[in-house]
Amino acid sequence: MTVAGKGRLSGKRAVVTGAGSGIGRASAVLFALEGASVVAVDRVEDAVDETAAMIRANGGTVLSVAADVGDEESVKTFINLSVEKHGGLDVVYANAGISGGLVPLGEQSVEYWLEILRINLIGPFLAIKHASPIMAKQGFGSIVCTASVAGLRANAGGLPYSASKAGVISLVQTSANELYGTGVRVNAVCPGLIETGMTKPIFDNARARGTEGKIGQLNPLKRNGVPEEIANMALFLASDEASYVNGQAFAVDGGLSSTHPFSG
Numbered sequence: 001m002t003v004a005g006k007g008r009l010s011g012k013r014a015v016v017t018g019a020g021s022g023i024g025r026a027s028a029v030l031f032a033l034e035g036a037s038v039v040a041v042d043r044v045e046d047a048v049d050e051t052a053a054m055i056r057a058n059g060g061t062v063l064s065v066a067a068d069v070g071d072e073e074s075v076k077t078f079i080n081l082s083v084e085k086h087g088g089l090d091v092v093y094a095n096a097g098i099s100g101g102l103v104p105l106g107e108q109s110v111e112y113w114l115e116i117l118r119i120n121l122i123g124p125f126l127a128i129k130h131a132s133p134i135m136a137k138q139g140f141g142s143i144v145c146t147a148s149v150a151g152l153r154a155n156a157g158g159l160p161y162s163a164s165k166a167g168v169i170s171l172v173q174t175s176a177n178e179l180y181g182t183g184v185r186v187n188a189v190c191p192g193l194i195e196t197g198m199t200k201p202i203f204d205n206a207r208a209r210g211t212e213g214k215i216g217q218l219n220p221l222k223r224n225g226v227p228e229e230i231a232n233m234a235l236f237l238a239s240d241e242a243s244y245v246n247g248q249a250f251a252v253d254g255g256l257s258s259t260h261p262f263s264g
């Protein structure tokens with residue numbers, strides 16, 4: 001069955017990373033539904049192939065790529081694939097990321113830090129580096145990165161994770177300035193707690209202890225978010241509806257970062 005969207009990305013060529021699961025999968029599916037030709041990227045081949053199958057089942061156009069977002073040659077290849085196979089590049093959603101878990105400070109190795117920074121911060125940097133010249137040449141384009149409320153507030157994630165996400169917020173602000181005059185917009189989405197592959201252990205533990213209902217209680221909306229609610233913000237930022245939105249980071253967290261004690 002073909003499900004029609006509203007055409008908010010009609011005719012656009014988009015790359016979405018981390019498209020094999022959670023927020024990236026929901027976004028790749030939504031972008032295609034809204035008319036984009038999508039290059040879906042994930043390091044887990046089966047997972048991204050499954051996302052591509054979902055998009056094709058909706059009648060969408062998609063290429064599925066297994067690649068590591070922290071590897072510069074791979075990033076060049078999947079960015080160029082959009083140009084070669086879909087005829088251009090209008091949108092990049094640099095979303096792939098890892099949490100790294102919660103490791104006590106004294107046990108955090110340099111290698112542990114470097115791997116989190118490589119994927120969460122260098123990944124979006126490489127996407128901006130290689131997508132922006134293509135977009136600048138045409139005079140427009142939208143790059144969206146996934147940061148986190150952990151990048152906005154202390155005590156919402158592990159140390160290198162939070163530092164990497166604060167880095168993503170600085171990356172979008174500074175890139176918007178670096179790309180002065182090019183017509184390329186760069187923004188970030190900062191999700192709150194969303195049930196995905198990344199946060200599954202939190203929810204599984206709570207279910208095992210029978211405390212699942214408590215996880216969302218701190219949130220003013222009294223619930224956690226779902227990937228589609230982040231995808232909706234990424235869609236808005238990717239689309240021409242956000243044509244004057246640039247260099248910003250938006251919390252999509254039900255109000256948690258404004259109201260929880262960690263907001264101070």
Ligand code: NAD
Pocket residue numbers: 017018019020021022023024041042043044047067068069070095096097098099119146147148149190191192193194195196197198199
């Ligand atoms: P997820 O684990 O469900 O999805 C992340 C996807 O990224 C996975 O499919 C994984 O294989 C892929 N990936 C990881 N490293 C990669 C690499 N080097 N190259 C290519 N693909 C890679 O998690 P999610 O929650 O959907 O995470 C998406 C983004 O949202 C991440 O940047 C994460 O930090 C951010 N985020 C998530 C939450 C949350 O509560 N789930 C909150 C704030 C921010």
